[in-house]
Amino acid sequence: MSAAPDIDRRMLEALVEHWLPEAGERQLLLVHGRYTEGADRSFPVKTSERRCRVHVADQHSLLGALEAWQEHQSSHADDPDALLVVTTSVADQQFGWDLLAYAVQRRVLSVDRAEIVARRFGARDVDPRIRQEPWLIDALLDAEPAEGWPRTASVLTRDRAIQALISVRLGRAALGDDAVDIGTLLDFSLDPAGTTRFAALPDAERDGLTDWLTHTVGDAAGLLLRLAAEGRAADAMPLGVVGTAAVGETASTSAALAFGGLLGGVRPEQLIAFTEAVEGALERWVSEAESGGRHSRAARDRVLAVTRRAEELATRAGLTADLAGNRFLPSAFTARLHSVATALTAALDGAGLDAAENALVALREHHLARLEDERMRAVDLAVRVVRWLTLPLREPASVADGITTYSTEWAWVDRALTTLWAGDPAGDPVLGRAFELVFRAARQRRDALDAAFAAHLPRWTTRAGVHDTGGCLLIEQVLDEVAMPLARQSAPVIVVLDGMSAAVAAELAEQLAENAWLEVSPREHRIAAVSAIPSVTRASRPSLLAGTLTAGDQTVERDGFARFWKGPGRSGQLFHKADIGGDAGHRLSDRLLEALSDETVAVAVVLNTIDAALDHGREGDRTGWRLHDITYLPELLDAARNYGRPVVLASDHGHVLDRADGPPVPGAGAESARWRTGEPGDGEIALRGPRVLLGGGTVVVPWREDIRYTHRKAGYHGGAALAELTVPVLVVLPSLHRLPPGWTVLAADRVAPAWWHRRAEQAPAPASVPVSSERAPRAVPPIVASPRVVSQLDPHEMSLFAVDAPEESAKPGESLGERVVASEVYAGQKAFLPKAPDRKAVAAVIDALVESGNRLPLTTVATLTGRTVTRAAVLTTTLQRLLNVDGYPVLSMDGGQWLTLDVETLCLQFGVERD
Structure with missing residues (x-):
């Protein structure tokens, strides 16, 4: 024996x-x-x-x-x-x-050791190949976990046995749903406990696992496990990044030799497979980091740890220059940032914008750009501002022209400059210097616009009033011209964001659109009013809330608001800070919620967060505002949506930020940071007339942003700069059935000026503006309320997966969209979907596409259907399944952002005639 x-x-x-x-x-x-x-x-x-x-x-x-x-x-x-x-x-x-x-x-x-192994897996026999591999039998007998091996079929196969062994020896990180791939092995390479266990295995078992994984996964697995056996698993992915220098299109013999010093004895085809696998895994992690999910932060940390170590290895081997085109190496990302900075500086010197635009495109192609949101936002804003600087300077022709143009164009410049003033979030001096130059060039132009605007103010102020507005919307007219038309269906909720500038409003409006609020306007653009003079709370807020030019305190505001809305079947209630908060466990007060629930009550709420941040220095390094930054605003918006109420978000005045280090400007009669009495000096103007509510009817106000009369704060108001006198007014609806007749839906992509968008996304600009229109989509006309559209988009009929009503035949006078959804072909397509979208919603999207020239941005589709952009994308996928008969691209997505309709093919496929 x-x-x-x-x-x-x-x-x-x-x-x-x-x-x-x-x-x-x-x-x-x-x-x-x-x-x-x-x-x-x-x-x-x-x-x-x-x-x-x-x-x-x-x-x-x-x-x-x-x-x-x-x-x-x-x-x-x-x-x-x-x-x-x-x-x-x-x-x-x-x-x-x-x-x-x-x-x-x-x-x-x-x-019979093999038989024992079979019994431990609950099998009657084993794959004959297992009997021929003593290392596998030894390992399976040695590695059985405390809970035992998982039960298997009557015969234990070799692959099943090795997979079970891997899950114990290497850890579950190396096994994804029992299917090993290079991605899970790369995850495993960053697990010190698992790689240490692998390195300590007997040689025969380690070699056996390596052979099986190489055969199953590919050459990349063999290289990774070799590094793990050598105790270098943590460097496997970083070496995969650096290895592109030795096998890339631009690889040189010297680079290959240098990399050989880091990792010798590797076949070129094995290294190619490994570098491709590493880049694939990093791209997957980057996508996970972008998702914002539960593991996004961990994924971001993994990517940064790998790429930073790759940078160290590249530096040690002298390969940094050879990896300048790598899309993961931090130094390559920095080099692309500096290329943008250089191109921005050159553009300011007259070299043209193409180099900066191309450098920005190249920067976005680097994967680390997807993890550096704040830095990329700053760079993107710098390029946008330079786009604006390349356009001809058009000074305002009147006060009305200045207010309108500021609220629809120049406010975006101010929004960008707030970010550029703060510099590069990572403190890069090259990028910071470029931001400084862009900031100063833009600020110089903005000063010129403020000066030109101020020149129109003295004459306008002496005569402006509700009977002669000079083409302006006055602050005391906002309730009558904006809120009252909304109240014909449901009294609005008016949120006064004290101190909100048009730049802040532009940012908040984008977030409202992302949250499925529909921005609307009585005109074809976003509206803004002119504040009272001086542009301070005591004069402007009572005028806004009372609907008449007046100055006073909260009592004047409350009484004036109630008086304005007093009438048959309607009333108004104003809530200041002390009236808003509820008791323990309740965010909003019972009295406020009771008022919000009554459609006959116009509700106004004053929120002081923005103004308080400026006044008390809490602005800090803030470069933007989010909805949740403003106390009580998210809760008010949710309540308004729940009650189906339209919302007007308005300011009483704007503000300028303090960017000057000097002492206050001396001046007699200083009543506030930005207005005084006396005679005007450099950068100031004297204003008098019925709109001047303080200072005895005559005040001196600065139009330059760098003038203040009191001690330093984060920001000021009261002066004559465009950013102070412009009162932004945002009107948003929870659904289109609240849209007043003749009003316009402002699609999110059309509110911002053309130069704000990336060149590839821009709509054609007017002939006088030299903007490249290559690959540019058509301009999207505004959406104006009509009975048919409102009926089609009733929110009670628009559940994304609502079951359709019975089919109806097309009727004379119906739109193209209505004829399509009434067709037999559509009925046949719909039969393939368990739950088709509501027919009226589908018809409305088709009609909107036709009316817009067959092309719409996804943000507009979201606006039309009352969904977030993400849910609109889901709806679009369903629409493609409905409309793309036999795979023909009737409805297509361009870059994930634009929806395009081939009308001719649509009509042909569905057997309908075009209007």
């Missing part, structure tokens, strides 16, 4: 489980082997038919085996479920029949 194999408890358990059903009344099991020293000598074993208590004796002489059996008989004479297992190296023929007669099978049982 061969040398006795080592046997542990698990192996004995498997033998007992196998032979126990055949034991009958026998209580002795003789097993050829040596029992592991220190292992349990007594333990229970249970099968489906029997349960027993196993006692183990390791005896390697005939006499010892006989004594063990005799002792067992005397000790367990009354226990039929006690089983003695004797592990021994005594040959079978040396035992006499007096002992074998009591043994199961009447012989010394040999240990």
Whole structure:
């Protein structure tokens, strides 16, 4: 008989489980082997038919085996479920029949290790290849987890056995849903515990796992596991990044030799496979980091850890220059940032904008750009501002022209300059210097516009009033001209964001659109009013809320608002700071919620967050405002949506930020930071007339942003700069059925000026503006309320997966969209979808596309359907399944942002005629 194999408890358990059903009344099991020293000598074993208590004796002489059996008989004479297992190296023929007669099978049982492995997996047999690989059997017997191996089919296959072994030896990180791929192995390479276990495995097992994984996954797995065996697993992915220098299109012999110093003995095809796998995994992690999901932060940290280590290895090998085109290396990202900075500086010197635009495109192609939102936002804003600087300067022709142009164009410049003033978030000096130059060039132009605007103010102020507005919307007219038309269907909720500038409004409006609010306007553009003079709260806010030019405190505001709305079947309630908050557990007060629930009550709420941040220095390094930054605003918006109320977000005045380090400007009669009495000096003007509510009807106000008369704060108001006198007015609806007749829906992509958008996204500009229109989409006309559109888009009929109403035949006078959804072809297409979108919503999108020239941005589709952009994208996928008959691209997506309709093919496929 061969040398006795080592046997542990698990192996004995498997033998007992196998032979126990055949034991009958026998209580002795003789097993050829040596029992592991220190292992349990007594333990229970249970099968489906029997349960027993196993006692183990390791005896390697005939006499010892006989004594063990005799002792067992005397000790367990009354226990039929006690089983003695004797592990021994005594040959079978040396035992006499007096002992074998009591043994199961009447012989010394040999240990079939492969059979034991099968039993541990609940199988009856094993793949023959397992028997030919002792390393695998040894590993499976050694590595069985405490809970046992997972149950498998009647035959344990080699692949299933190795997968189970990998899950224990390498950890679950190396096994994704029981399917090993290079991505899961790369995840595993960053697990120090798993890679340490792998490096410590016996050589035969390590080689066996490496061979199987290389055959299953590919050459990249072999290289990765080689590094893990060498204790270098943590550098596997960084080496994959650096390795592109040796195998890329621009790879040189010197680069290959330099990389060989980091990782020698690798075949070119193996390195190519490995670098491609590493880049694929990093791209996956970058996408996960962008998603904002639960693991996004961890994914971002992994990418940065790998790329920073790759940078160190590249520096050590002298390969940084060879990796200048790499899309993961931090130094390559920095080089692209500097290219943008250089191009911006050159554009300011008259070199043209193409280099900056191209540099920005190249920067976006670097994967780290997707992880640096704040830095990319600043760079993108700098390029946008330079676009604006390349356009001809058009000074305002009047006060009305200045207010309108500021609210629809120049406010975006101010919005960008707030970010550029703060510099590069990472503190890069090259980028910071470029931002400074862009800021100063834009600020110089903005100063010129403020000066030109201020020149029109003195004459306008002396005569401006509700009977002669000079083409302006006055602050005291906002309730009458904006809020009152909305109230014909449901009294509005008016949120006064004290101190909100048009630049802040532009940012908040984008977020409102993302949250499925529809921005609307009585005109074809966003509206803005002119504040009272001086542009301070005491003069402007009462004028706004009372609907008449007046100055005063909160009592004047409250009484004036109630008086304005007093009438048959309607009233108005104004809530200041002390009236808004609710009791414990309730964000809003009961009185406010009660007013919001009554459609006949116009509700106004004053929120002071923005003004307080400026006044008390809490603006800090803020470069933008989010909806949730403004106390109570999200809750008010949610309540308004729940009650189906239109919302007017207005300011009482704007503000300028403090960017000057000097002391206050001396001036007699200083009443505030930005207005005084006396005679005007440099950068100031004197204003008088009925609109001047303080200072005895005559005030001196600065039009330059760098003038203040009091101690320093974060920002100011009261002056004559465009940013102070412009009162932004945003009107948003929860659905289109609240849209007043003749009003316009402002699609989010059309509100911003043309130069704000990327060149590839810009609509054609007027002929006088030299903007490239190559690849530019058509301009999208405004959407004006009509009974048909409102009916089609009723929110109660527009659930994304609502079940359709019964089909109806097309009727005369119906739109193209209505004819399409009434067709037999559409009915056939819809049959393939478990739950089709509502027909009216589908028809409305088709009609909007036709009216817009067959092309709409996804943001407009979201606006039309009252959805977020994400849900609009889901709807678009469903629409494509409905409209793309036989795979023809009737409806297509361009870059994930634009929806395009092929009307001719649509009509042909659905058998309808075009209007």
